[in-house]
Amino acid sequence: MSSIFSEVPEAPADAILGISVAYKNDKNPRALNLGDGKPLVLEVVREAERCLLDDPKQDKEYLGQAGVPAFCRGSAKLAFGEDSPVLKEGRNATVQGLSGTGSLRVGAEFLAGFYPGVKQVLIPNPSWANHKAIFEAAGLQTAQYRYYKPATRGLDYEGLLEDLGAAPRGAVVLLHACAHNPTGVDPTREQWAGILDAVRDRGLLPFFDSAYQGFASGDLDGDAASIRMFAEAGLELLLAQSFAKNMGLYGERAGALTVVSADADTSARVESQLKRVIRAMYSNPPRHGAEIVAAILSDPELYARWKAELKGMADRIISMREHLHAALRERGTPGTWDHIQDQIGMFSYTGLTRRQVADCLTAKHHVYMTLDGRISMAGLSPESCKYLAAAIDDAVRNYAD
Ligand SMILES: Cc1ncc(COP(=O)(O)O)c(C=O)c1O
Incomplete structure (x- = not known):
């Protein structure tokens, strides 16, 4: 037949x-x-899992669409920093996603539905292979900007600035927060400042992909410097975070999407729409990985142990x-x-x-x-x-x- x-x-x-x-x-x-x-289970993850097993309050009830609240708060604090004005002013809408990939995808769906700017995403050349597929699956167009210069095996900084400067006004630009995959080539702090100027001049919307915070240099704050520079300059932006590498939670699919808006009122409406996107895609995210992350981020002793293990890696x-x-x-x-x-x-x-x-x-x-x-x-x-x-x-x- x-x-x-x-x-x-x-x-x-x-x-x-x-x-x-x-x-x-x-x-x-x-x-x-x-x-x-080479996935390896961190000792601190095993410890957090033991605590979860022993906690009588833990159950298997569905999460809300936005996921574990302590996970979302902790993820945002990890990326933007404890004293971030964005968090203090309630300008972030942070939801749990299915690791980095799912968080990028929810962000892409949100942009497809609600971004009034140019629905084109500029992706570095080269980039993680899935970026193009994720944005195109949500109906967005993609284009490339110059990033890597084979002759110097370093950043094509001039080419990058030229391409961002010539991008359609209001397009989205995908930026690897640190440890660019696949090249391992990151802009210096001065170059990030130049990229920030180019993004602002052209009215581009930055979408950060942070899959290696802490894993790149061993310093959680240092690896988030690019995100914080843009946030502190007052830009609206998106951020997808993954805990696959830095907590070794690959298959647990723990990640977060944050949309930073100009004011708390907008942010609340954005969050309501992110939840709606999630509801239609998979209703609500899985619990276990996010509970592990929340436990580690909210307990000072576990947090210190994680930092030490991360630095070791x-x-x-x-x-x-x-x-x-x-x-x-x-x-x-x-x-x-x-x-x-x-x-x-x-x-x-x-x-x-x-x-x-x-x-x-x-x-x-x-x-x-x-x-x-x-x-x-x-x-x-x-x-x-x-x-x-x-x-x-x-x-x-x-x-x-
Ligand atoms: C740049 C980049 N973004 C996102 C991801 C997403 O990974 P995951 O969905 O497992 O969190 C990866 C994983 O290799 C990556 O390298």
Whole structure:
């Protein structure tokens, strides 16, 4: 019998999931998976879960559409800072979302329904692959602005300013709050100030994506500096937060969306519409992950333990950067490799070409990574840094395009 769906085309495979499958099928003991992170359950998360289990007040009742109230308050405070005027003046509408992705999606649906400006979202080139899909699924157009300069392996600051300056007035601009994925290249504080001026001059609406707060540098406040700079300048903005990486809550889907408005009255109406968007999409969010986050953010002792564990994770990544950089220098691998140390966050954009990755790193040395040359530093150890450096050295010397 033929199916009414027989004409449905096969969707392209998810690049990251494909890498994990290929890695699992590789029986070579030296095989390395540098596709994505290495989830590990934080001790403080286990402790918070034990507290929740023992709490007789915990039940399985539905949450409201906006999620766990203490989670929303805590998330906003974490991003904007304790003394933020935005929070004091009640200018934030913060709702729980399904991790970073779901929070971006709720924000996109809200903009599609209620943003009176240009319904085009400017996304950095390159960006996390899902950004385009998320905004387009909500019916918004997307375009790119220049971000990364392969020649310097750094920020294309002039190109970025030029593109924002030429954007349609009132368009939305997606900004990675810190630890830009996939490049690991972040603007300096001075460059952020320049971006802020460009955004203000063109009347753009900033939409921050904060998936790595605290995970980038180990400093929760430092990693939120860009968001706070824009908020303190009085701009209206959106913010999607994820607790996947910084609390290791990947599959728990804990995240938050905040819309900052000019006054509390507007903010209350915005919140009512965010709830309506959520109601039609999935009614209300899951409890467990958000209860864990709320417990950690509201208990000073758990909060201090989280900060220490987070710093440990961030420091480990920074130390892997040093190991890999040193191993490449030791081999005298042609080219400059300082970007390995200069880039920020979980990922490093090595600069290797598709051919070098596919034919050399993966096919010959069993190193699994995305074809754009991005590696997850979280998947490395001091020993595997040496193995990886040897593989990179081979690729650079023998597999040039
Ligand atoms: C830049 C960026 N935004 C958002 C996300 C969302 O992740 P999640 O939906 O798991 O919170 C990620 C995850 O890799 C990311 O790198």
